[in-house]
Amino acid sequence: MSNNNIVIREISKHDDEQIAQVIRNVLIEFGVPKVGTAYADISLDKMTETYNNNKSIYFVIDHDSQIIGGAGIAPLDNFDGNVCELQKMYFLPEARGKGLGSLMMETCLKKAQEFGFERCYLETMPYMEDARKLYRKFGFEGLEKPLGDTGHYSCNVWMIKNLE
Numbered sequence: 001m002s003n004n005n006i007v008i009r010e011i012s013k014h015d016d017e018q019i020a021q022v023i024r025n026v027l028i029e030f031g032v033p034k035v036g037t038a039y040a041d042i043s044l045d046k047m048t049e050t051y052n053n054n055k056s057i058y059f060v061i062d063h064d065s066q067i068i069g070g071a072g073i074a075p076l077d078n079f080d081g082n083v084c085e086l087q088k089m090y091f092l093p094e095a096r097g098k099g100l101g102s103l104m105m106e107t108c109l110k111k112a113q114e115f116g117f118e119r120c121y122l123e124t125m126p127y128m129e130d131a132r133k134l135y136r137k138f139g140f141e142g143l144e145k146p147l148g149d150t151g152h153y154s155c156n157v158w159m160i161k162n163l164e
Contacts, residue, residue, distance in 0.1 A: 006100065008107050011058040011070065013048045018067035019060055020044045026090040032125060036154030038088055047072075047088075055084070055115040059107055061095055068095040071104045073112045076121050079148030083160075084117040089131070101134045109138065113163050120163055121147050123155035135159050 011019065027039045034040060043050035051058035051072055058072035069091035076085045086108055091100060112120050123146065124131055140159040147158065 005064045006068075006098075007062045008059050008100075008103055009062055011048050011051060011060050011072075015060050015062075015067050016045065016047050019047050019058075019070050022067055022069060022092055023088055023090045026092065029093075030125070030128060033154045037152055038090075041088075041151075044088075055117070057111055058088070059104065061091065061100055061104065063095075068092045069100065069104070071108050073108050073115070073117075073120070075117075076148040077150050079121075082116070082118040083147065084112045084115065084120050085148070085150065086112075086120055086122040089122075096130070101131075102137070105134060105138050109161075109163065117163055119160055121158070121160045123150060123152050124157045124159070125155060126157050128157075132157065132159075135161075 023038060023044060027037060032039060038044065047058055051074065056072070056074040059070060060067045061069040071089035072087045073084050074087055076083045089104065109120060122135060122140065138161065140161045143158040143160055145158065147160070
């Protein structure tokens with residue numbers, strides 16, 4: 001696969017089914033619990049609608065009209081403060097190791113700054129080591145406990161980054 005036909009773009013309605021399948025496939029690949037993670041989110045099947053809000057956006061990686069990954073930014077749920085959350089960042093195996101994670105992070109963090117957020121928060125799993133390396137590369141630091149209440153009680157690694 002060459003990077004020539006790969007585009008990071010905002011999600012559209014016809015991507016909903018594909019991105020839901022991508023996310024569920026990656027979660028199954030990593031053996032993630034189906035409860036207390038993104039797997040169970042009702043928003044997964046209607047991502048365009050979910051991210052069609054103020055200060056929310058979801059991007060997909062489109063390779064010749066096949067969705068091979070995605071990530072989004074939205075205000076952190078149940079938190080009083082100017083903090084966004086990096087959400088649902090998942091890539092199929094064919095999207096990994098090509099620099100797309102860095103491109104996606106740059107895209108999402110730039111948008112978070114444009115939205116005026118002061119900090120960006122995320123939740124992940126301890127065994128998603130490549131993802132954690134990428135987050136640290138972009139300046140995310142570990143937290144002792146979660147912020148807000150995302151409902152993802154099975155995600156027990158919490159990280160944050162200042163955007164200013």
